[in-house]
Amino acid sequence: MNIRLSNLHLSYGQRHVLDGVSLGPLERGTVTGLLGPNGAGKSTLIKAIAGLKTPTSGEVIISDDDGHVSGAQLRDVVGYLPQDVLATASLTVLESVLTSARSRSKATVERAAHVLERVGIAHIAHRFISQLSGGQRQLVALAQMVVRDPQVLLLDEPTSALDLHNQIEVLRLVRRAVESGHRMAIVALHDLNLAACYCDRLVLLHEGGVHAEGSPSEVLTPDVLERVYGFRARVLSDDGIPVVRPVVTA
Numbered sequence: 132m133n134i135r136l137s138n139l140h141l142s143y144g145q146r147h148v149l150d151g152v153s154l155g156p157l158e159r160g161t162v163t164g165l166l167g168p169n170g171a172g173k174s175t176l177i178k179a180i181a182g183l184k185t186p187t188s189g190e191v192i193i194s195d196d197d198g199h200v201s202g203a204q205l206r207d208v209v210g211y212l213p214q215d216v217l218a219t220a221s222l223t224v225l226e227s228v229l230t231s232a233r234s235r236s237k238a239t240v241e242r243a244a245h246v247l248e249r250v251g252i253a254h255i256a257h258r259f260i261s262q263l264s265g266g267q268r269q270l271v272a273l274a275q276m277v278v279r280d281p282q283v284l285l286l287d288e289p290t291s292a293l294d295l296h297n298q299i300e301v302l303r304l305v306r307r308a309v310e311s312g313h314r315m316a317i318v319a320l321h322d323l324n325l326a327a328c329y330c331d332r333l334v335l336l337h338e339g340g341v342h343a344e345g346s347p348s349e350v351l352t353p354d355v356l357e358r359v360y361g362f363r364a365r366v367l368s369d370d371g372i373p374v375v376r377p378v379v380t381a
Contacts, residue, residue, distance in 0.1 A: 132159045139189035148175045150339035164330035165319040171336040173319040181211040210281030216272040220261035231275040265292040284316040302329040
């Protein structure tokens with residue numbers, strides 16, 4: 132499984148959100164982090180890859196060993212976790228997760244229970260969605276995606292409503308999911324240091340285009356951060372992983 136983006140353009144009316152984005156191949160067994168300021172195009176790019184937004188021009192090419200993946204097959208292999216989670220308030224957590232499963236067999240229910248354990252919400256399996264916090268709903272949505280066992284995980288700011296413990300747990304779960312070798316993940320993040328820890332490759336978007344792409348050490352440099360985010364930073368190294376520290380000025 133791999134993904135290529137070729138000269139992708141996407142507009143909302145007169146506003147150009149994606150402006151000639153080309154990436155790839157993004158390969159199975161890897162986590163790619165999408166970074167960039169608000170409005171840089173991260174969410175739109177993820178929706179385009181998921182098939183939820185149609186590019187004005189250019190191509191999103193998802194391929195497996197048998198060739199190009201599209202249509203119903205695309206829905207089977209791609210899992211999408213949106214930034215804004217919607218859930219049916221009258222369902223329990225377990226029922227909500229089962230709505231995404233392909234069947235209601237005993238094996239599926241057992242798998243759903245296992246996924247809730249992995250995501251860290253087994254203790255609220257029989258609580259109603261209406262009783263959950265925003266962060267807990269985010270974890271339920273993650274479980275809904277994981278229970279389908281997609282090969283491509285697309286996550287739009289999955290840590291935005293979570294405390295630090297759960298942010299780390301979610302990214303560890305994503306990391307473990309791809310290390311089996313047959314999955315890949317693309318994750319939009321704002322936290323530069325978490326992205327450096329858990330992503331193999333970073334893509335930094337700015338004004339609708341790719342400003343920098345490569346390993347965390349190649350992308351997270353003081354010059355790049357000042358140009359894109361407008362702040363001065365020191366970039367240290369911890370066992371080869373870059374650590375971004377803003378320069379504090381009076």
